[in-house]
Amino acid sequence: MCNPNLGLIPFPARIIHITENTADTKTFRVVGEDEKKPFAHMPGQCAMLSLPGVGEAMFSISSASTNEEFYEFSIKRVGKLTSELHTLQVDSPITLRGAYGRPFPVNDVLIGQDLLFIAGGIGLAPLRSVIRYVFDNRDKYGAVDIVYGARSSADLVFLEEIQNEWTARPNTRVHLTIDREEEGWSGNVGFVPTYIKQLSFNPSKIALICGPPVMIKYSLATLIEMGFEKTQVYTTLEMRMKCGIGKCGRCNIGHKYACIDGPVFRCDEIDELPEEY
Amino acid sequence: MNEQEKMRTRAKELHAAGIIKQVLAWEAGAFPSYPAPAFFTKPNAFEKIVYNEFCTANLSKYVINITEKTLIFLRPCDAHSFAQLVKENQVKRENTYVIAVGCEGCVQVDEGEARDLLESCRTCTKTDYPLFDEEINTQNNPRESTNKAARFAEVTRLDSEENTARYAFWQAHFSQCIRCNACRNICPTCHCKECVMDSDHPLDGQFYHAIRALHQDGRCTDCGQCSRVCPRGIPVHLLNRKLIYTSNK
């Protein structure tokens, strides 16, 4: 936990920049009062963004923790709060509290390993914070492979950033795919799990998966077929969260709470938990 | 009260004849005076069907949208709720086999001891069963018309009082309410898929009882379950009785 006074009282914050990723996804750049970041965070952690009078929800911080000036949240318009957030303009005020959740193990397990990022749709947001952290400390990590799929090319978030910056990075391979044939798309077509099987990575890598539950399930199965151990695969489980500090009893899977024992879980830990997500 | 034996045998006969697939009745609880509603699907479990004055739960709400043919035992108050649900086509009549069963009134249980008759049984005016396929011991339903006056006694007493006295009466009761929704979830005619009161806005709760009563206006069968289940003993049924009283006038 990076923020000692973790509680339910938020910090006032402001949106300083909004980029339109896709038709229903926007990335909001947020800073606290007097342009500073009220709390530090690690890759994979999330924060509670709230609009007084509307509600509060947990979003993963998609900017790198090494980025000092702002947080970034990539938010898809799905419900009451997200639709309200999508109507906000630059400089509109919000409130923010965090950082919550167990981060990806970037400073221990991942050091010196070859990394395989598998993302689906908006699932790239939590992984992006890890990817950018890895790029900022590139020498500490081995080869990086990124497999990213979405329903259509219009649904690929951060597409220009991926094509301009990420592909240019040393020892990094990016594999994009979309579900259905689209004219003007030169990349691969097909679901992420089948695409992983075609690429067939050697099982010494550490895999990080994030996306819709059905994609996680089949990608994990494919990885196991290729010889990956469950202890080498990390994923995030999405549950409804209200407090973020393991008290309100809502986000439990078995006796573990997704907001403090997760949302990042190692796949062998998930097998000990009941089939509830 | 040997309805229990007849109910068990009839359940076995009907199941054996293939007329019904499951039985909805009461089964013994872990504590003696707390029988619970239960679905019995296997014939050997029919022995566990229980029927006594502690079977206070109204069974009609369990058969909403039931798909398998179910035998259900109904007392006069349950039967009226069941008829209302059939009228509002929440229940397919052909999916149910109804046996009307005699009732001498149920007993309020608190801390394990049987207190006096349930308020709704003391003021019960129903001796008829709107619809049923069979009957068991329905001839000994004791109530006659004497309860007609008792039914609205409390309502007329409150009506005669000063407006401010009534306000104090209700404010004292409602300030104890912990919004546990037991009165809503037990009420047979309160079966919306999504309740308007589920909005997470505490201020809406202020008129929860008034709005709930008005939603049952003209549909409430006065079965008394709402007051029976209230953990704080709030006489919620009086609101519905007042609405019945004014619409009867």
Add this chain to the structure above:
Amino acid sequence: MQSPVYTCSLDNVTQLINRIAEKMPVYGDFGSSKTTLSPKGFFLPALEKLYETAKINDSYKITPAPPENAPFVLLGIRACDAAAIEILDGVYLNDPIDPQYKARRHASYIVTFACETMGANCFCQSVNINPAAPKGDVKAWVKNGTFFWLAQSEKGERLTELLLDLLERTIPAGNDLLPVEPPDSAPALPLPADMLSAFNAPVWDNLHRACIACGTCTFLCPTCQCYDISSHECTENSEKTHCTRQWDACLYPGFTQMAHGNPRPSKKERFRQRFMHKLVYHMQKYGTSACVGCGRCVNKCPVNMNIVKVAHVLAQEEVNAYV
């Protein structure tokens, strides 16, 4: 050093209470049996304001609700509720500490009262709680006509100092002065050892059907900890909004409802979660089951569903083992 046992005659117990009442508010009494609502509401109220936000020149000013630390005394708390408060302490007083709960808890003095007999649907002995030896800052009990008072914590001693002139000291002569323990009337509550087998037990399919998912058991339960946070405008002026915390129940459909679905779609999963958390999950996380056997849910459940029956059915024992 164990603090001395004090006594006073039964009829000036009310004098004791009035003396305390002069110093701080007193709730409850040494009544006949446990209260309908559990003392949980004193530490985690059913509805409380967390903070207020006001929009001032285009930024939100947040004023947290001040923690309530006015001292108060809870009288006549029974062994089950005292154990329940300890279970809630385990949740809310370890990292990250809940400031509101901590303020109220540190301002409270718990005076417990030993039970001579088991209530009709009490089963605290089945979860190995001794009704005659409740925890709490002060333990009080009545034995052959005299009222006993024993401070069990530093707070308890502070409370005792207020009453020294009303209480007489006794020579601690062995345990014939101690309250007598009621005979054990029910077998131990069987707790499923392994989580996954309990979770996948087929009994849930039929067991949940009677439940009407109303939440009465969770609101009355002294150890149910779940709450909901919601934010809404003030009625007076819509510029101000306040964020409230209120009791919530895992039995309600909206409890885990998310925009893309609900991991507990039907009543069966929610019913299972209620008892799994109480009997299994809490045991795995904190080492004790979260049920203190107070019997409130047994007494007030609209359809007479209860945790003893569920525990026995879950352990594949015949339900009417001792009916």
Add this chain to the structure above:
Amino acid sequence: MSVKIVAFCCNWCSYAGADLAGTSRLNYPAQVKIIRVPCSCRVDVQFILRAFVRGADGVIVCGCHLGDCHYSTGNYHAEGRLTQLFSLLDFMGFERERVHLEWISAAEGAKFAATMDAFVTQVSALGKNERYRNMYTKAGAQNE
């Protein structure tokens, strides 16, 4: 302190009546806030109760005369529903005079102004609405 009144006016008759009162320079108290509804039977019991929760001191529902309703039976439903609501509110101890149902046709601008005047004076006599606001379920008052 001036009382706040909410008036639900049915679009076809009472709202037109209010319009007529305006055009013929008849004035009625400014505290009346008019909410236009398609028909008097569109007024749900919750609208009225929520109005009180959010600070209204009196609520009046105006509709077409029985028989003139554009939807033919709308005002009959409204009458049935609102008489039950009013009797229940009285039964629960709220001041019956804070709520009122009135039939005002499109031609009765004068009657509209007069009704509003009478209602505002009636509610002002009662003063600010405290009872509706305090009937809180304290959701968890401490044990007795």
